[in-house]
Amino acid sequence: MVFSLAMSFTDWNLLSKDVHFTGFDNFVKIFSDEVFLKALWNTIKYVIFGVPSVILLSLLIAMMLNRIRKFQWLFRLLYVMPYITPLVAVSWVWRWLYQPPPMGVLNNILLNLNMPTQQFLSSTEQALISIVVTTVWIQLGYCIVIFLAGLQTIPSEYIEAARIDGASRRQITWKITVPLLKPITLFLVIMQSISFLRIFTQVYNMSVQGSGGPLNSTKPLVLYIYEKAFVNFDMGLASSASLVLFGLIMVITFIQMKFLNEKSD
Amino acid sequence: MFKEIGLDQPPSTLNEVIEVAKELSKYDKKGNLIRAGFTMQPSGQHHHWLREVLVRQFGGVPYTSDNKTVLYDKTGAGSDVLQWYVDRIVKDNIGFPNFLNDDVTAFQSNMAAMTIDGSFRLGTLDANKSLDYGVAELPEYNGIKSNFASFWAHGITTNATGEKLEASIKFLKYITSPKAMELWLKNTGELPANPEIASKYYDDPKYGPFLKGLEYAHATFFADEKAQREVLMNAIDEVYLKGISAAEAWKKAAGTEQKVLDEFWNK
Structure with a gap:
């Protein structure tokens, strides 16, 4: 990290032996690059759309699974499957699911339901959301298992006492279960935010030629950094962009810890 | 079709x-x-x-x-x-x-x-x-x-010296030999750089149009x-x-x- 910090102020290029100190040139360059700004905004969009969806859905599913007594292990296993499957394989399966007719399964379902077909990954409006959906599907398994573990640590006495006092199911959920899960929720929100901020593999495999397209509409920061570093060999510029990503992760994590911790106090 | x-x-x-x-x-x-x-x-x-x-x-x-x-x-x-x-x-x-x-x-x-x-x-x-x-x-x-x-070309870097240099020269000689070029053509379809070998395939139904297109x-x-x-x-x-x-x-x-x-x- 220290090396990368130092390199972000140089014009280090893998193809040349000389390294010069260039001050803030790299930062000026990336912040005037519209592709970088687009990638920065896309990265934030991945977090905004992805994190709340995955947390809410996994909490909901975990609470439902917690009520099931028979075959709970089977459902738990089913939900974890996407998470333990290699990401590249998952990405390609989804890429094919999203294809236009005649190949894409999702579009064929839409056709059979007499609904208009969708462009999904070929559309500048839908591509990012399509990748978010895939990622949420992958991350669900992990979050559900953690939430389930959390739910099972809540002493049943609390729930029983509330029930005797005449609390409704909804009240038990909102007044007991959710507040007691706060530390676990905080942990998952931070972990998920970091994983969405670092999104790469799905985008690389689901966009044409790993370009983060169409028209850069899905390109996240990590892909931008990768292209600068390993396609253009411009390590200095890539280091500067990494530093921006590092700052972004730190700021977002800090805000979340402060915000969610205050609420639980 | x-x-x-x-x-x-x-x-x-x-x-x-x-x-x-x-x-x-x-x-x-x-x-x-x-x-x-x-x-x-x-x-x-x-x-x-x-x-x-x-x-x-x-x-x-x-x-x-x-x-x-x-x-x-x-x-x-x-x-x-x-x-x-x-x-x-x-x-x-x-x-x-x-x-x-x-x-x-x-x-x-x-x-x-x-x-x-x-x-x-x-x-x-x-x-x-x-x-x-x-x-x-x-x-x-x-x-x-x-x-x-x-097109692409083969090369030897300036870092190759002594035994390694000799080996790379040997390899380069082999990979540009008529035998290797024909093998390469049959397996990948990439056209041979040697005009003599290329001319043998000038009227081939598959390689021919590609060779003619080069003109x-x-x-x-x-x-x-x-x-x-x-x-x-x-x-x-x-x-x-x-x-x-x-x-x-x-x-x-x-x-x-x-x-x-x-x-x-x-x-």
Whole structure:
């Protein structure tokens, strides 16, 4: 990290032996690059759309699974499957699911339901959301298992006492279960935010030629950094962009810890 | 597929190709393309086709002869080339980008009637026994024939010395020998650089059209092939997906590509 910090102020290029100190040139360059700004905004969009969806859905599913007594292990296993499957394989399966007719399964379902077909990954409006959906599907398994573990640590006495006092199911959920899960929720929100901020593999495999397209509409920061570093060999510029990503992760994590911790106090 | 419509020879002009493509395209009840008459894949070979073939056939020149300046927006029919290309996707609907994921998959699975690809694909296509295909030279237009060709060279780095240098010379001698070139050709389809060996295949039904195409081919001087490919892919996407005018998208593409070239030449 220290090396990368130092390199972000140089014009280090893998193809040349000389390294010069260039001050803030790299930062000026990336912040005037519209592709970088687009990638920065896309990265934030991945977090905004992805994190709340995955947390809410996994909490909901975990609470439902917690009520099931028979075959709970089977459902738990089913939900974890996407998470333990290699990401590249998952990405390609989804890429094919999203294809236009005649190949894409999702579009064929839409056709059979007499609904208009969708462009999904070929559309500048839908591509990012399509990748978010895939990622949420992958991350669900992990979050559900953690939430389930959390739910099972809540002493049943609390729930029983509330029930005797005449609390409704909804009240038990909102007044007991959710507040007691706060530390676990905080942990998952931070972990998920970091994983969405670092999104790469799905985008690389689901966009044409790993370009983060169409028209850069899905390109996240990590892909931008990768292209600068390993396609253009411009390590200095890539280091500067990494530093921006590092700052972004730190700021977002800090805000979340402060915000969610205050609420639980 | 040609037999379906009573053709025994491939079409040879651009207009004929498009007419045949229209006849061979198939649609479902809702009008969705289910068999492409022609693959329209800018991320594949089409960006080369657009740059070095269509631009010239529309009367233009892609770059100055010193490769430093973009000319395709200032010469010939300018953005008409882009408009023509997108019209084939939107108006004729004979194919569209990423149909069946990509052009190679579509063609290999008999879901596309015609495609543009390099000789390097022949190895892959020949490995597919269910594929009955032939090769023809690129279609001409306005009486102009053009083609794109790329080549690569072997080299030895300055870091190789002593035993390693000797070994690399030996390897280079082998890999450029007639025997290795023929092996390479049969397995991959990549054309031999040695004219003597190449001439043996001049009338071959598959390698022949590629070899003949070399006589009027141009090699692009790429400063950054990925970036320059994306410039044209994006121009097509902007017109096709965003509805931006071809004139505007073409001008923007030329500007962006000029920046890539400037950055390279000013280093």
